[in-house]
Amino acid sequence: MARVLNHIILGAFPERRKVTITVDGVPMEAFEGEMIAAALWAHGKKDLRYTKKHNHPRGIYCGIGRCTDCVMIVDGIPNVRTCKTPVKDGMVIETQKGLGEWKGGTGHEES
Ligand code: FES
Numbered sequence: 001m002a003r004v005l006n007h008i009i010l011g012a013f014p015e016r017r018k019v020t021i022t023v024d025g026v027p028m029e030a031f032e033g034e035m036i037a038a039a040l041w042a043h044g045k046k047d048l049r050y051t052k053k054h055n056h057p058r059g060i061y062c063g064i065g066r067c068t069d070c071v072m073i074v075d076g077i078p079n080v081r082t083c084k085t086p087v088k089d090g091m092v093i094e095t096q097k098g099l100g101e102w103k104g105g106t107g108h109e110e111s
Helices: 036-042
Strands: 018-023 026-031 071-074 077-081 092-094
Touching: 018 036, 026 036
Parallel strands: 018 092
Antiparallel strands: 018 026, 071 077, 071 092
16 A cells, blocks of 8 residues: 555554555455545545546546545445545445435444
């Protein structure tokens, strides 16, 4: 995984538990609590969704939860902003096509 391990402002990368998430059907190692988009970037996945009209790829743009370019289907829920959603063990994440399709939750969603 490619990560910034010692940031000039934020300091050292904190110790975190390694977990497994599934991305488009492929198991992937991530750190619990890091943002989903960051975990995917560390593995080189930058196309997080495809636009409805022209099927253009989109990825992290603002990185702070404002633009919606990073939305993906997370545990069956479309339009989840992955730049501000922390990784949890066992999450199932899918690249979103257009508006996505609701597939129901599995318990990771916020209450
Ligand atoms: S990158 Fe803009 S909302 Fe996530």
